Amino acid sequence: MAQVPSPTIRARRLRRELRRLRDRTGRTAEDVAKLLGWHRTKIIRFELGHSRVMPKDLPPLLDLYDASEEERESLTALLRQSRQKGWWSAYGDVLPDDYVGFEAEATSISAFESLYVPGLLQTEEYVRAIVKAGRSTADQDETDRRVAARLGRKALLSRDVPPRLWMVLDEAAVRRVVGGPKVMQAQIARLIEACGLPTVEIQILPFAAGAHAAMGGPFTLLDYSDPILDPTVVYLDNDSSTLLLEEERHVARYRLMFDHLMAKALDPDESAGFLARVADEY
Template sequence: MVLGKRLQDLRERAGLSYEEAGRALDVTHATIRRMERAEVGLKLPYVEKLLNTYGITAPEEIGGFLALAREANRPGWWHSFRDVLPDWFSAFVSLEGEAAIIRAYEPHYVPGLLQTPAYAHAVLRAGQPNAPAEEIERLVDLRTERQALLDRDASPLLWVVVDETVLRRPIGGREVMHEQITALMEATERPNVRLQVMPFAAGPHPAMYGPFHIFRFQLQELPDIAYTESLVGGAYFDDRDDVSAFLEALDRMSAQASPAQSTKAILDGMRKEI
């Protein structure tokens, strides 16, 4: 995404349109647009020719850009799960791994980064009742691998608002829920996890339509990205106005939800009720 943004900046600085850049490669303007939006891999011969077209001729500058392009094209760790990972969700895992801040609202389930294996298994089985047992286990392993990012030296801040429904809905049975809530209580002690509960008593709030995530990155070239999910796929938004709507809703909800400092006590009370 960063390289695509840099290619866009170079093209605009050179005063060229999508069509003019496409003619330099003998491709359509749509191909140039997809390269800049990181919707396709960066073919090194294309990148080198575009750099020349945009007036970049210094060998060291071209070599550095091509080296970054090779790195960008390298498969991520999740590539080994491609047999069970939908294409539309691989982008989510990539964004999650690069984000400096991950904010989310979850009205149905404990967020994936905070799920215990037993809870994850119950959720995945409910969502995919006809999937083979081996596939469910692979998906649980993938979810567990994703959670490792919270233990990194430069781990992101995970700030989540969960609806009270998430904690009241019995998933996997009493023991599974007891273990899951205990794990959430432990997560609240992490310096990089902020968990808030939206209680029933708070009434309506701005995001009652469904769950979403917002990713913010350290690199200034990358815009904030919002993500929503449906039964058959996911949608990503990077337009500033769109993302601002998600951010405003989440800010209002964070003010409306119980303070993060009280979350552990709330969870402890719910655990005693199980």
């Protein structure tokens, strides 16, 4: 399966490029808004991603920023691509944030998970058990849509050039019985199978490792093919909120944290053996 450009990534690239062009002119956001007769917060909302750039808004911005013909063509294409629909748009009611859009074009995904198996490696039965546990009042249709949305993410792994996955899993994530012994047996088998894939590395952080750098909770680092155009994103998620971090200082902190986790965890070969022993317990 060929990789399709992510509108979420194109929208971020567009707002970053618009900020770069504004900085080049030496104008503040208020200066630009005043010159164009817009509300003073409109430019800020564009550049922070709080509102979308509309087709009618781009030409006056490019004129004011004295954009070159090449820049005009590039940003017009980005605007067009940013307004397209990703497959996940059909599940907007059950995928409330932008994470899937950021994940869709990542070339490398590094994640620490402390509570359950990461979504890209979950079996359908495991997904369904998690959804039912977390949405006890959901009807069958909502449950099915949430399951379908989570499983849809796994198409990433079928791309012509799939992303490189490096997962560090707390021992609790594979010890916690989700959906019953049979579901866990199949889930652990899926993890063991994934250990053999050339683009996947799995490390288990055993209880015996003690305290570690990520006691605060799970996180994911998303890297892209061009780190200048598309810098790394850190994603944090819990039951009540999600957060995307882009500032270099935050990214550097979580990158270092992930390095420490890898150093404390069992190496990939040891981790595969650990999973095999866990599988024998079911």
